[in-house]
Amino acid sequence: MAMKSGKVYLVGAGPGDPKLLTLRGKECLEQADVVLYDYLANPALLEHLKPGADRIYVGRRGRGRYGEQAEINQLMIERAKAGETVVRLKGGDPFMFGRGGEEAEAIADAGIQFEVVPGVTAAVAVPAYAGIPVTHRTLASSVAVVTGHEDPTKPSPTLEWDRLASTGGTVVFLMGLKNLRAIVAHLTACGRSATTPVALIRWGTRAEQKTIVGTLADIVKKSEMAALEPPTVIVVGEVVNLRAKLNWFENRPLFGTTVLVTRPQEQASEFADLLTAYGASVLPFPTIAIVPPSDWTSMDRAIAELGRYDWIIFTSVNGVRYFLERLDAAGRDIRALDGARLCAIGPRTAQALAAARLKVDLLPSRYQAEGVLEAFQQEKLIGKRVLIPRAEVARDLLPDELRARGAEVIVAVAYRTVRPEGDLAALKETLRQGRVGVVAFTSSSTVKNYIECFTNVAEARML
Secondary structure, three states: OOOOOOEEEEEEOEOOOHHHOOHHHHHHHHHOOEEEEOOOOOHHHHHHOOOOOEEEEOOOOOOOOOOOHHHHHHHHHHHHHOOOEEEEEEOEOOOOOOOHHHHHHHHHHOOOEEEEEOOOOHHHHHHHHOOOOOOEOOOEOOEEEEEOOOOOOOOOOOOOHHHHHHOOOEEEEEOOHHHHHHHHHHHHHOOOOOOOEEEEEEOOOOOOOEEEEEEOOOHHHHHHHOOOOOOEEEEEOHHHHHHHHHOOHHHOOOOOOEEEEOOOHHHOHHHHHHHHHOOOEEEEOOOOEEEOOOOOHHHHHHHHOHHHOOEEEEOOHHHHHHHHHHHHHOOOOHHHHOOOEEEEOOHHHHHHHHHOOOOOOEOOOOOOHHHHHHHOOOOOOOOOEEEEEEEOOOOOHHHHHHHHOOOEEEEEEEEEEEOOOOOHHHHHHHHHOOOOOEEEOOOHHHHHHHHOOOOOHHHHOOO
16 A cells, blocks of 8 residues: 655744744644754744654755755655655745745645645834834835845846836845845936935844844945844835834843743743743743653652641642642542641642642742741641652752651652753754843753753853
8 A cells, every 4th residue: 555645834934933923834833743944934933843743954054954945845755755744834934035936846746735824924024023014105005025136047137126216115125135235226226216214124023133224325334334144124115214103122121132941841831921021032942841750659659648648748830730640540539638738839839739629728938948948937847747749859958857847758759850852953053143142040950951952162152
């Protein structure tokens, strides 16, 4: 029986802000067996992939093995013929100067099923994030989107500069920074006024967005003085003047800061949303993953003796989760905790217990072992039995000090932390580009595992 062929999805990654990915694009990433992504696709989008999905960088900058278009086409076809779901993740929109049409042709010629998932194009989104509407009822009734560099193999250029210069509307050039001097010369030679406003927007919609405003007369000099580099969108037209009033994105307090978040993926979303609301760009790179213990013996023994504890101290949300899951696996429920008083470290831990209809008797004001010990100062612990479901590796300060005060303390391993596999190559490339301003650590384990990602001093210095 012939193997069933897979399918290729040409997915627009959007202009850079990961929240501008379409819902359909997210669905495709979640189903993908392999994703081929390019330089302009935000690596944060890869968090939507299922565990075990292959990630292949095919950008023309840096670390990619596959730099030629024919190689990329062949790789997509081979993986699809092997029965896999392939996502080709392309910056912006696949069919807007992204060679998506060429790739679709190659896939169709190979007899492979494919689907095109449009993306939010940088031609509109990037100016919008710079406070520039590409059309405006009183300033621009038309907009032209133009490639900043034509295919060099063409026998002759095909851009109609006289028409671009004479419309009076907005002209947006994509991928044109290296040809900025020529673009300015063509427009002015064809009659566009030298006083026409121009904006250059680098890494638009991302935390590192940088905008330079000038006119056709001085924008080349301003670009050179700022040492501006690609990727940069060029906007020409009177609408650029609206930026002074409409610049919303760059005025947020954390604008310009990319924060690398090392928390476990399932626990990072709320923190990431808070950072994003203040203007930061969040790059998820979990350095720990929470998994069940390799041996349930201590937990099973603790659950078997639940009626004999005076206190149960939950140190984290993870401890609550895995304790209750193991309790259920043992065929018991929260009634087994009757008689035990509950202590929770931190409001999130208390919320996790409340979600299970368990009332917290003690919530220390300091969310650490020292805070628990302070809260227990007035408790008579001599002869009391205390259960602490916690991580496999944790500080012994709490159980040791409680024992010193006369309590019988049982530590049960509820979960353990491991270092997950992440796209280390993508992380190192991002660090090399200087695009990370802050690395957020939430525990000693996240620090330890992050450092272990680097094999030598030179790599570590990228921080």
